[in-house]
Amino acid sequence: xxxxxxxxxxxxxVKLEFTVDAKVFEDGIATVFKKNAKYFNVxxxxxxxxxxxxxxxxxxxxxFYEDAFNEVVPSIYExxxxxxxxxxVSRPDLDITQMEKGKDLIFTAVVQTKPEVKPGKxxxxxxxxxxxxxxxxxxxxxxxxxxxxxxxxxxxxxxPVQDKDTAVIDFEGSIDGVPFEGGKAxxxxxxxxxxxxxxxxxDQVIGMKTGEEKDIKVKFPDDxxxxxxxxKDAVFKVKLHEIKVKELPKMDDEFAKxxxxxxxxxxxxxxIKSKLEEANKSRxxxxxxxxxxEKVCEDTEIDIPSGMIESEIDAMADDLNRRLSYQGMNLEQxxxxxxxxxxxxxxxxxxxxxxxxxxxxxxxxxxKDAKIExxxxxxxxxxxxxxxxxxxxxxxxxxxxxxxxxxxxxIKSEKTVKxxxxxxxxx
Numbered sequence: 001x002x003x004x005x006x007x008x009x010x011x012x013x014v015k016l017e018f019t020v021d022a023k024v025f026e027d028g029i030a031t032v033f034k035k036n037a038k039y040f041n042v043x044x045x046x047x048x049x050x051x052x053x054x055x056x057x058x059x060x061x062x063x064f065y066e067d068a069f070n071e072v073v074p075s076i077y078e079x080x081x082x083x084x085x086x087x088x089v090s091r092p093d094l095d096i097t098q099m100e101k102g103k104d105l106i107f108t109a110v111v112q113t114k115p116e117v118k119p120g121k122x123x124x125x126x127x128x129x130x131x132x133x134x135x136x137x138x139x140x141x142x143x144x145x146x147x148x149x150x151x152x153x154x155x156x157x158x159x160p161v162q163d164k165d166t167a168v169i170d171f172e173g174s175i176d177g178v179p180f181e182g183g184k185a186x187x188x189x190x191x192x193x194x195x196x197x198x199x200x201x202x203d204q205v206i207g208m209k210t211g212e213e214k215d216i217k218v219k220f221p222d223d224x225x226x227x228x229x230x231x232k233d234a235v236f237k238v239k240l241h242e243i244k245v246k247e248l249p250k251m252d253d254e255f256a257k258x259x260x261x262x263x264x265x266x267x268x269x270x271x272i273k274s275k276l277e278e279a280n281k282s283r284x285x286x287x288x289x290x291x292x293x294e295k296v297c298e299d300t301e302i303d304i305p306s307g308m309i310e311s312e313i314d315a316m317a318d319d320l321n322r323r324l325s326y327q328g329m330n331l332e333q334x335x336x337x338x339x340x341x342x343x344x345x346x347x348x349x350x351x352x353x354x355x356x357x358x359x360x361x362x363x364x365x366x367x368k369d370a371k372i373e374x375x376x377x378x379x380x381x382x383x384x385x386x387x388x389x390x391x392x393x394x395x396x397x398x399x400x401x402x403x404x405x406x407x408x409x410x411i412k413s414e415k416t417v418k419x420x421x422x423x424x425x426x427x
Contacts, residue, residue: 002019028072040055174236296420313346
């Protein structure tokens, strides 16, 4: 086999011309035949027992070409990339020049390559200091969340429904006197002001008294998800059974004892402040790192191959599809709900995909330029951390070479970002 490599007129693209020995291709045909022998049916022979020469005579050798090509080429292609130090970032565009039994297999593969990146200035970049102070209102808001979690619902019967009350109602909706599907419920708890019902419904519940019945008139929005109801006037017969209000606990030392390990409210407030300060510190560090990465990317020009962007979009789409699967949905169904084509969806992802690829390339270049390495202790510590987090065995993860490469790359990226920040001028 011989491989000729040459650059094309396009930047970050090479063309490989392969000449594969005829015997290698014929062996590929034989392998394909063996894998599919059980499917061949020729008169006079039992199914699966047809000799190869008879099958070729009966079906024609050409029917084996495509599968034989796919049988022998992948390993040959990968070997050629490795031997010629080609870092391919796209699927090869194949063009078959000659493919015939008894002759050498000749084809070309045009592939995009990883661009060479010369990082811009990454030492001494100027960054604005990011800092978040904990305010009294922040502590108050946290206490109110804790109080809300420990609240209880109580019934009131000495006044009509008000905003923020929970109204326990029966309702049945109809259009032109005909009830519609999904428009009926009993003892439904509706939080007034939650805007979970059609616009205008909750406003008309306000003022109702316990035991009162009322017709509530509304209009479905023109863009309502059900086309049968969209834009139509409806009447809901509503009966109010009960009015509930949220009763919050008094914020005092007893409250602190009930909701925490502290004996006094002041101690609880001090703990909340400490935790908020730690959270603010982490937030500031994260935003500073983001700003640092953004800055060095602005100062670095890269001609990113389209194949890298497309691969990143594929990864983003796969990730979304995986998350949707937890909700019993797939990407195709999701896009249909949004009335969006796959082309439009991918176009929307492109700017973020391009940014992600650029960040990755820039950080890799700085990692190399700054000679940032990962120690064995750092690797072991991260593997231990992930093993504990996901209930896996450390030895099992340590033996997975692909996983270790991913971990090494992640740690290098993190260390590189911290290196940029540590060497920045923060004012």
